[in-house]
Amino acid sequence: MAQWNQLQQLETRYLEQLYHLYSDSFPMELRQFLAPWIESQDWAYAANKESHATLVFHNLLGEIDQQYSRFLQENNVLYQHNLRRIKQHLQSKYLEKPMEIARIVARCLWEEQRLLQTATTDGQVAHPTGTVVTEKQQILEHNLQDIRKRVQVASIIDKISTNLCYLSELSQDLNGNSQAAATRQKMTQLEQMLSALDQLRRQIVTEMAGLLSAMDFVQKNLTDEELADWKRRQQIACIGGPPNICLDRLETWITSLAESQLQIRQQIKKLEELQQKVSYKGDPIIQHRPALEEKIVDLFRNLMKSAFVVERQPCMPMHPDRPLVIKTGVQFTTKVRLLVKFPELNYQLKIKVCIDKESGDVAAIRGSRKFNILGTNTKVMNMEESNNGSLSAEFKHLTLREQRCGNGGRTNSDASLIVTEELHLITFETEVYHQGLKIDLETHSLPVVVISNICQMPNAWASILWYNMLTNHPKNVNFFTKPPVGTWDQVAEVLSWQFSSTTKRGLTIEQLTTLAEKLLGPCVNYSGCQITWAKFCKENMAGKGFSFWVWLDNIIDLVKKYILALWNEGYIMGFISKERERAILSPKPPGTFLLRFSESSKEGGITFTWVEKDINGKTQIQSVEPYTKQQLNSMSFAEIIMGYKIMDATNILVSPLVYLYPEIPKEEAFGKYCRPEAQPDTEFPDPGCVIQPYLKTKFICVTPTNSGNTSDLFPMSPRTLDSLMHNEAAEANPGPLESLTLDMEMSSDHPSPMREGFAASTISDMDTCRNA
Secondary structure, eight states, X not given: OOHHHHXXXXXXXXXXXXXXXXXXXXXXXXXXXXXXHHHHSOHHHHTTOHHHHHHHHHHHHHHHHHHHHHXXXXXXXXXXXXXXXXXXXXXXXXXXXXXXXXHHHHHHHHHHHHHHHHHHHTTOEEOTTSOEEOHHHHHHHHHHHHHHHHHOOHHHHHHHHHHHHHHHHHHHHHHHOOOHHHHHHHHHHHHHHHHHHHHHHHHHHHHHHHHHHHHHHHHHIIIIIIHHHHHHHHHHHHTTSSOOOOSHHHHHHHXXXXXXXXXXXXXXXXXXXXXXXXXXXXXXXXXXXXXXXXXXXXHHHHHHHHTEEEXXXXXXXXXXXXXXXXXXXXXXXXXXXXXXXXGGGTTTOEEEEEESSSOHHHHHHHTOBOEEEEEOOEEEOBSSSSTTOOEEEEEEEEEEEEOXXXXXXXXXXXXXXXXXXXXXXXXXXXXXEETTEEEEEEEEOSOBEEESSGGGHHHHHHHHHHHHHHOOOSOOTTGGGSOOOEEHHHHHHHHHHHHHTTSSOOOOHHHHHHHHHHHHOSOSOOTTOEEOHIIIIISBOTTOSSBHHHHHHHHHHHHHHHSHHHHHHTOOOBSOOHHHHHHHHTTSOTTEEEEEEOSSOTTOEEEEEEEEEOTTOOEEEEEBOOEEHHHHHHSOHHHHHHHOOEEOTTSOEEOOOOEETTTEEHHHHHGGGSOOOOOOOOSSOOTTOOOOOOOOOEEEEEBOTTOOOOOEEEEEOHHHHXXXXXXXXXXXXXXXXXXOBOOOOOOTTSOOGGGSOOOOOOOOOGGGBSOO
């Protein structure tokens, strides 16, 4: 089996290490899409020979094009978009230096092998097929092999059939023989044959009963433990935890058991034929065959029902990192799979989708909204659409529409839950006709939250987190009528996943401790502390006009959209108390600074705090007013840091930011993330024309006299800036660190300065140096 498939079978603790191997330099998605091809190349050789690296790199681009074509045929818009983006990134970064990508891939493959070796050493055993299985799963496979051997009882039944033929001939001969001596001899033989027949029948009935008990035991292991464990891991993966392993191994086990059950059912039918040929008082077949047949049918029926699962939970393609939240009128996708891989069922099962099938009455009592499913809500399961030939059906074009009622869509005006606390179930149902059996199959998604406006997404996602964090109950739609409390240990793990699932870094112990303090207040040990649902999501934090989750969710959005690269590099300390901030900065030399998130900005803000000395040599800690998404839309945070300046006592502009904590030079950390200055176009100048170069402009942070906003960015030429600084110095006798304040009133006769210029640096005044 491919190395990549082996890695996916590892335990969570190893998977966490695997995720840290990949970044934008070599995306994990590409590793997944092209796993067999990537592992077939000699990347180590390419890393040391440029000609071979160039060849391999161009072949890689060709493989990406082929995979893109496959996604195009499948109409998988999301994967098409991701693959196109990956290819553009690789071309822009490695086209001129293919050996670099070869070194990166070779390193990742080597680290993967080392991880597999570590997992084997730590107690996981390599399976002959290439997967990695635990000792418990090895026992399960051994039991399945034992069942397959014990099912081969046909030879015993054939032996009984042979005896019956001989017994029938002996009986006919006895009836036609008139000699007394011969009759007595034949009677003795007949009695012996009947005794042997009875023993054989009792033996086979006993063996079948034992075999059915073994099947029952293995089936419970499969459905109540292995499959239940997979479903729990799927829940965890939905809320940002480690990705769930594939279902292929479970499918192999369940299919093997189902085949054995059908074989033993055929053997039980043969027992009925034997009963019809010869029957006698005390015949064990008459006594036990009906119970055996009922038992095997129940086992097979229950196995088929358990094997019908939702392989991929409902998710909007535009929000892949937040499944189980569905917006009305927006398409979502989902996929179901039958883990009994019988070729004869290909294109035989028609799946129908509905919503809230079992909770209609409950919904009416609770006052929940009702919805209709629109789009292609029926599909036939087949083996051709999936890459591994599994029997599945993928729904790509489903939407929800709310049923309108007289009171605005809600069936009861006394509804106790807000819309983002309403939970709904999407149900999939079909019928199986196989070997004379009709089996109704039904499965359902994890509870989903339905929103009508994207602004409801944060609270809806909080509901999904809380539900899947605290329960593995698959259908508890009334969960939020009395939501259970969580512990800080549970919440901390889930909060870290919100970062690690969309970036390359989770949260450190120190960052989590800061969050715990904001949520629970000061405490010596937060482990085991209880957190209510209202505390997490609904109640405002102390002294703030917003809840903990609203604040944190906006920071997560800020990281993903504006400062992802800096976060991935580990440059952002992020969550740190002001006391801790002062403690670690105070011993540092002037100019040392750190980056942290604002505690007061509801929409998400980031600021920097630095060390400086006053005129008396006393250490001071200063913070700039937080930068929010609005300012970061105009200028990257790295450029703001690189160009940030203050005015000292002599009206000289100086940068207070020198070393990123603990002692990384500012240029080393952020220089690579700044755009290079534009070069003047000097191609083919006219000899008779004197070309005047453009005046360069700089973005500066201005404090308007009529506004408290210190983060507005305006472009200004150096000449204008020097003039303003000169006028300020002439009009006033500035004290230490005098601020620069600029009134800008734009008339219709003059173009707005926001229309031209490019950002070269940022100048800020000390009025912005305040606690954030």
